[in-house]
Every structure is written in C-alpha cells, then in structure tokens.
Amino acid sequence: MKIVTGVIGNDIHVVANRLMDLSLNARGYEVFNLGVNTYLEEFFDAAVETGADVLLISSLNGEAEGWSREVKPLKSTYKSLDKLIMMIGGNLTVGSGNAEDIVPRYKKYGFDLVCHQVDLNTGLDMLEDYIKEHRAA
Amino acid sequence: MSQLQEEREIILGNENVDAFDFDEVREFVKHADENLFISHHFGKKEKMLVQPRGGFPTYDKQFALYEFFVDANVDVLPLTIDSNTRLNDYSTAKKMLRLSEANEVDMLNGYPLVNHGYRTTRKMMTHFNHPVSLRHGTPDARLLIEIAIASGIFEIEGGPITYLLPYSKNFPLDKAFLYWKYVERVCADYSTLNKPINRESFGPLTATLVPPSITIVIQLLEMLLSLEEGVKSFSVSFSQQGSMIQDIVTGKVTRELAKYYAGQIGCEDAEIHLVYHQWMGAFPTNRDSADQLINMSTVIASMVGADKIITKTREEAVGIPTKEANAQTVANTQYTLNILSGLPTIVDEHEEEMLTAQVHAIMEAVFNDPADTLWRKVFNCIKSGIIDVPFSPHIINHNKMITIRDAQKNIRIIDRGNVPIPDNCYAYEKSCCDLDKDTKDIVNDIIHDIGIMQ
Numbered sequence: 001m002k003i004v005t006g007v008i009g010n011d012i013h014v015v016a017n018r019l020m021d022l023s024l025n026a027r028g029y030e031v032f033n034l035g036v037n038t039y040l041e042e043f044f045d046a047a048v049e050t051g052a053d054v055l056l057i058s059s060l061n062g063e064a065e066g067w068s069r070e071v072k073p074l075k076s077t078y079k080s081l082d083k084l085i086m087m088i089g090g091n092l093t094v095g096s097g098n099a100e101d102i103v104p105r106y107k108k109y110g111f112d113l114v115c116h117q118v119d120l121n122t123g124l125d126m127l128e129d130y131i132k133e134h135r136a137a
Numbered sequence: 138m139s140q141l142q143e144e145r146e147i148i149l150g151n152e153n154v155d156a157f158d159f160d161e162v163r164e165f166v167k168h169a170d171e172n173l174f175i176s177h178h179f180g181k182k183e184k185m186l187v188q189p190r191g192g193f194p195t196y197d198k199q200f201a202l203y204e205f206f207v208d209a210n211v212d213v214l215p216l217t218i219d220s221n222t223r224l225n226d227y228s229t230a231k232k233m234l235r236l237s238e239a240n241e242v243d244m245l246n247g248y249p250l251v252n253h254g255y256r257t258t259r260k261m262m263t264h265f266n267h268p269v270s271l272r273h274g275t276p277d278a279r280l281l282i283e284i285a286i287a288s289g290i291f292e293i294e295g296g297p298i299t300y301l302l303p304y305s306k307n308f309p310l311d312k313a314f315l316y317w318k319y320v321e322r323v324c325a326d327y328s329t330l331n332k333p334i335n336r337e338s339f340g341p342l343t344a345t346l347v348p349p350s351i352t353i354v355i356q357l358l359e360m361l362l363s364l365e366e367g368v369k370s371f372s373v374s375f376s377q378q379g380s381m382i383q384d385i386v387t388g389k390v391t392r393e394l395a396k397y398y399a400g401q402i403g404c405e406d407a408e409i410h411l412v413y414h415q416w417m418g419a420f421p422t423n424r425d426s427a428d429q430l431i432n433m434s435t436v437i438a439s440m441v442g443a444d445k446i447i448t449k450t451r452e453e454a455v456g457i458p459t460k461e462a463n464a465q466t467v468a469n470t471q472y473t474l475n476i477l478s479g480l481p482t483i484v485d486e487h488e489e490e491m492l493t494a495q496v497h498a499i500m501e502a503v504f505n506d507p508a509d510t511l512w513r514k515v516f517n518c519i520k521s522g523i524i525d526v527p528f529s530p531h532i533i534n535h536n537k538m539i540t541i542r543d544a545q546k547n548i549r550i551i552d553r554g555n556v557p558i559p560d561n562c563y564a565y566e567k568s569c570c571d572l573d574k575d576t577k578d579i580v581n582d583i584i585h586d587i588g589i590m591q
Contacts, residue, residue: 012306014530015345015587019580022539026576036530037306120584121577 001131003054004046006034007090008067013060016090016120020058023124029054040067044078054085054127062094068109075110085130089115089123141322148279148319153227153251162287165259167330174332175213175268175292176370179410179444184212186445187470188270189463192217192247194237196257199248203265205464210471213445214265216290218273218281219247225277227251246457247273251280255287262289270294270337276301276308277316279323286327292335292372293324296359298515299339302529310519310533314512318366325367333370336363337412340374344417345528345587346540348548349378349387350495350558354524356391357398357500358515364404365511371407372445376414377434379589380546386488388413388441394496413443420453421591427451430590431466435473439480446470495562499523502557522555541579542586543569551579 003024007017014036021033032050034042047055057064068088075081088111092102099116106114113130115123149157171177178186189206192215193199203214221230230249237244250258250271262269270292271285278300282293297317301308324334338359340352356373363371373395378384388411395409415434421427428451438446448466450458502523506514518524522535529536537554550558550566558566574582 012304012530014343014528018528018536019583021536022576023580035306035532120580 001029001054002032002050002052003029003056004032004034004043004050004052005056005058006038006043007036008038008040008043008057008059009061009063010037011059011061011063012036016058016060019120020056023120024056027124027128040070040074044075044081047084048078048080052084054087054131056087056089056127058088058090060091062091064088064090064092065094068106068111071110085113085127085134086111087113087115087123087127089113089118092116141319141326144279144319145283145323149283151227151251151280153231154280154284155254155256157255157283157287162255163327163330165289166286166327169289169291169331170263170266171332172266173262173268173289173291174335175270175445176333176335176408178212178268179335179370179408182444185438185443185474186212187448187467187474188213188215188445189448189450189467190215190217190272191458191460191463192219192272194219194234194243194245194247194249196253196261198243200261200264202460202463203261203267205460206467207265207267209464209467211267211464211467213292214267214269215272216250216269216285217247218271218275219245219249220274221245222247222249222251222281223273223275225275225280243457250284250288255284258284258288258290268292274300274304276305276313279316279319282320282323286323286334291332292337293320294337294339295320296336296338297362297512298355298359298519299342302519302526302531302534303339303341303343304530306530307532310531311516314362314516317362318512321363321366321368324363325369328367328369333408334368335370335372335410336368337372338374340412341376341414341417342526343528344376346542346548346583347527348538348540348550349375349383349390349492350499350550351524351526351538351556353387353391353394353492353496354499354503355526357394357496358503358511360395360409361398361402362511362515364399364407365402369407370410372410372412374412374414374447376417377437378548379418379542379586380548381437381440382483382485382488382545383547384413384437385440385483386485386492388443389484390489390492390496394493398500410444411442412445412447413438413441414447415449416590417449419588419591420449422454424451427453428469432469432473435470436477439474439477440483491562491565495558498557498559498562523557525554525556539579539583541570541582542589546586546589 103114233244269290297313450462452458508514525535525538539552
C-alpha cells in the first residue's frame with residue numbers, strides 16, 4: 001500500500017513527521033514522505049506520480065484549515081485521484097476548538113479521515129480499519 | 138583587486154546599503170577598543186562569560202534591552218536578527234521596521250541590522266563597549282556580517298551546516314558552503330588588524346535527540362572550514378543534552394578533538410573556545426520550573442568547564458521574552474556562577490573512549506571522500522548519510538539514524554543508518570537500551586524522550 005505524507009504550508013514542525021514516517025514504514029506501507037513546508041499541489045502531484053492509495057496530510061501550526069478549503073476544487077482538476085483515501089491529522093485549528101466541530105468541517109472539505117489532536121498510533125489504527133472496510137466493500 | 142574584494146563590492150553595492158566606506162571601516166576595526174572583542178575577554182580567562190539572547194526591531198528598544206543587560210552584569214551582549222533579514226528579504230524588513238517605529242507593536246522578531254545600517258548601529262555598540270555576538274540563522278550571511286563587523290560586532294555565530302540543516306527545507310547546501318567561505322575570509326581578513334574576530338558554530342542543531350558524536354563531528358568540520366580560511370579564534374558549542382555525565386564527556390572530547398584536528402591542518406595557533414547552551418529543547422510552560430531548569434543548566438556548564446554560557450529565560454515556552462525576564466536570567470546565572478565552588482572532577486574513561494572512537498571514525502570517512510576540497514567532502518557525506526542529523530527538516534538530510542535515551546537519559550544510537558559508527562561502539566550504544574520493543578513502543582519512547590524537561 002502506497003502512502004504520500006507531509007506537513008502542509010509554511011510549517012517547519014518536523015518531529016511528528018519523522019515519527020509518522022517511522023511508524024508507517026513499520027506498519028508495512030511504502031512511504032513517500034514530502035517532509036515539512038509542502039504545498040497542496042505538491043501533495044496531489046506526488047499522489048499521481050507514485051500512484052498512491054493514501055494521502056496523509058499533517059499540520060501543527062493549524063494553517064491546514066486555510067489550505068483545506070482548496071482541496072476539492074484542486075483535486076477535481078486531477079483525473080486519476082478518485083480512489084485516493086484522504087486523511088488529515090495533527091492540530092487542525094489555530095487557537096482552540098473541539099473535535100465535534102472540526103471533524104465534520106474537514107469531512108466537508110473532502111477528507112475521509114480526520115484526526116484532530118489524536119495520538120499518532122490511534123490515528124494510524126483508524127486508517128487501517130478504514131482500509132479494511134473499504135477493501136471489503 | 139582580489140577576487141574577494143570584487144565580490145565584496147558587489148555584495149555591498151546592495152540598494153539597502155548606504156555607501157559602504159571600506160577604508161573607514163578598516164580604520165574603525167583597527168582602532169576599536171579591545172573590550173568590543175570577545176576574543177580579548179576569552180583570553181583573560183577570568184570567568185565563564187554569560188550571554189543572553191535577544192533582539193528587538195527598533196534602535197530604541199534594542200538600546201533599552203542592552204541597558205537592562207548591563208545592569209544585570211552581562212558579559213556578552215547578543216544581537217539577534219529578524220527572520221526577514223535571515224532570508225535576505227531586506228525590503229520586507231524595512232517595511233516592518235517602519236511599522237514598528239510608528240506603532241508600539243513589534244512587527245519583527247529581531248533587529249534588522251542591514252536596514253539600520255552600520256553608522257547607526259555602531260553608535261550603540263561603542264556606547265555600551267561590550268563584546269557583541271551576532272545571532273541569526275542566515276544561509277547567505279555575506280551582507281549581514283559585513284554590516285555587523287562595520288558596526289563593531291566582533292563575534293559571528295553560524296556556519297554552512299549548523300545554520301542550514303536545522304532551519305531550512307530546501308536552501309541548497311552547496312551554495313551555503315560557498316557563502317560561508319566568504320564569511321570566513323572576511324572575518325580572517327579583519328582579524329589581522331586588531332584582536333581576532335571570533336567565529337562560533339551552532340552546536341545545538343535541532344536540539345532534538347542529536348547524539349554527541351554527530352554534534353562534535355559537525356563542530357569540528359565547521360571549525361576546520363573556518364580555520365583553513367585563516368580565522369584565528371573559534372568557538373565550538375553544544376547544548377545541554379539531558380544527562381550530566383554525557384554533557385561532561387561531550388565537553389571533554391570536544392575540547393580534545395578540536396585541538397587535535399586544528400593541529401592536523403597546521404592551525405595550532407588558533408584559539409579554540411567551548412560554549413554551552415542552556416537546555417534548547419521543549420521548555421516547561423511553568424515559569425518557576427523553567428527557572429529551575431535554567432539554574433541546573435548553569436551548574437552543568439560549570440562541570441563542563443565552558444568558556445561561555447548562552448542563557449534561556451523563564452518565558453521560553455511562551456514566546457519572545459521581555460527584557461525584564463531576559464535580564465533576570467543573566468543576573469541569576471551570574472549569581473549561581475559566583476557561589477558555585479569546589480566542583481568535583483568527574484571522569485568516565487569508557488564513555489570518553491567510545492565517543493572519541495565514534496568521532497574519529499566519522500571524521501575519517503569524511504576525509505576519505507574522494508572530493509578535492511573539504512567543503513565538497515562534507516557536502517558529499519551529508520548527502521550520503523555519513524553525517525545524519527536527527528529531526529532535520531532539510532531534504533538533503535538522510536534521516537536514517539534513530540536515537541533514544543537510556544535509563545540515565547543519555548542519548549544513544551539504536552540505528553546508525555549510514556553513519557560509520559564502529560561496530561564495538563554501536564554494540565555498546567545498543568546494549569545501554571532496552572531493544573525488545575517494536576517500532577510503536579520506540580516511537581512512544583521518542584515522544585517521551587523529547588519532552589523530558591517539560
């Protein structure tokens with residue numbers, strides 16, 4: 001299973017990104033890590049180039065909210081991304097907010113899985129469950 | 138005209154520089170008061186020099202900060218540069234400086250030195266007559282250091298590796314080496330006129346589980362790159378790692394090997410100093426805990442025998458510190474240094490031997506690279522992962538080495554990646570850790586190990 005990951009926007013917070021890379025590899029994914037400071041277009045380009053099954057975007061400084069509004073229109077300009085599983089995680093808002101409001105908002109932006117301040121391994125378990133269900137269906 | 142002078146004239150012909158007068162600046166450096174040179178203070182060897190961090194956008198606020206520092210009995214003043222200047226974006230810095238001057242709000246996170254210019258800034262530096270250290274984080278610092286030295290700032294921090302790998306994702310590393318070569322040459326040239334200009338490397342790197350062998354190798358390489366251009370006074374540095382014994386061993390090995398490798402290239406005459414950074418990792422939000430941590434760092438710096446200590450403040454976890462909090466740290470650190478006495482000498486020969494062997498092995502691999510110059514050898518070794526900095530955001534970094542803490546909180550290498558750690562050292566490093574764990578547990582350990590001081 002191929003997965004593209006990275007930190008969105010002008011966000012240089014690298015620690016969780018490295019740990020994510022380590023964890024995903026240990027779980028058997030083929031990981032294409034774009035690292036920090038990655039723009040939305042670069043994520044989609046990489047998904048096309050690698051033929052990724054999953055796109056996992058992360059954010060710590062909260063600027064994901066601004067970028068996410070552009071997910072649907074931008075993704076629709078790519079022809080081959082309909083089956084791409086879209087996941088986002090980290091700290092998904094600037095300032096404070098609660099998951100009950102944030103999760104549905106991000107689902108509307110076009111994400112299948114949304115993890116706001118969820119522990120790394122819990123989030124990756126959620127992804128595994130989602131993939132299992134998805135494949136069974 | 139030499140090629141360097143031609144390049145300097147191009148750099149200083151920048152539209153943001155108001156008529157740089159080479160001859161006048163040379164005369165100024167030649168006759169500058171010895172107290173402005175940190176190399177002079179190092180030479181006196183009276184005490185561990187205390188240096189805080191700090192930079193404000195406007196001249197007046199910077200001046201006020203220095204007054205607080207001097208009242209707190211500071212030894213070395215800092216000049217921290219704003220992030221626009223660090224990225225060579227002088228026009229944004231200029232705009233933000235104007236806004237900061239017109240309002241009471243600071244629109245920059247440091248002092249935009251190029252926009253203030255050397256004629257103005259020199260007035261402040263000569264007024265306080267203290268040594269000043271330039272703190273920036275600039276990959277292309279050519280213009281910045283010209284203005285700094287012309288202002289009377291005679292210590293320049295940074296280097297092509299230490300100011301790039303922790304801060305940037307894709308600034309080209311080869312360009313950084315060449316830009317820093319210019320810096321070294323200019324510093325070396327001015328060093329012939331009066332006391333030497335001191336260069337300092339930035340040892341903390343990412344301040345996140347960097348093992349001492351990697352820290353020391355990078356310190357030594359930046360030192361050699363500097364000395365080979367003619368710099369005569371250099372500071373190697375590292376930050377508190379989390380275990381007192383590991384800090385003591387790191388300090389001793391760094392000193393010994395710096396002397397050894399300087400001698401290897403025929404630079405025995407260069408003065409080498411050791412600088413210790415108080416804890417650079419994630420800080421406690423509780424201000425009282427932060428004060429305790431800072432005080433502990435000062436004690437360890439004394440055990441290490443550092444020549445200079447760079448301080449943090451109780452407001453570290455909150456944001457840019459106020460001048461009051463910053464000055465308080467200076468006063469507290471001086472107090473602790475004054476009352477500390479009768480320190481024991483602690484030696485751990487086995488740890489020293491292991492660390493020394495690791496550093497020699499990596500250095501040897503660098504020297505064995507077939508490239509023709511040292512900077513190209515270092516460049517190739519970073520690219521191939523012979524030098525690997527944990528948690529660097531830069532695309533060139535290899536990211537294969539994995540480190541965790543052992544029970545004494547020493548940083549240990551459990552996966553060496555491409556770094557040529559000798560087999561016996563590698564076996565020892567791993568034997569210190571519980572390795573019957575899966576990646577999930579190791580990731581959780583790393584998360585815990587990063588936050589040990591919180």
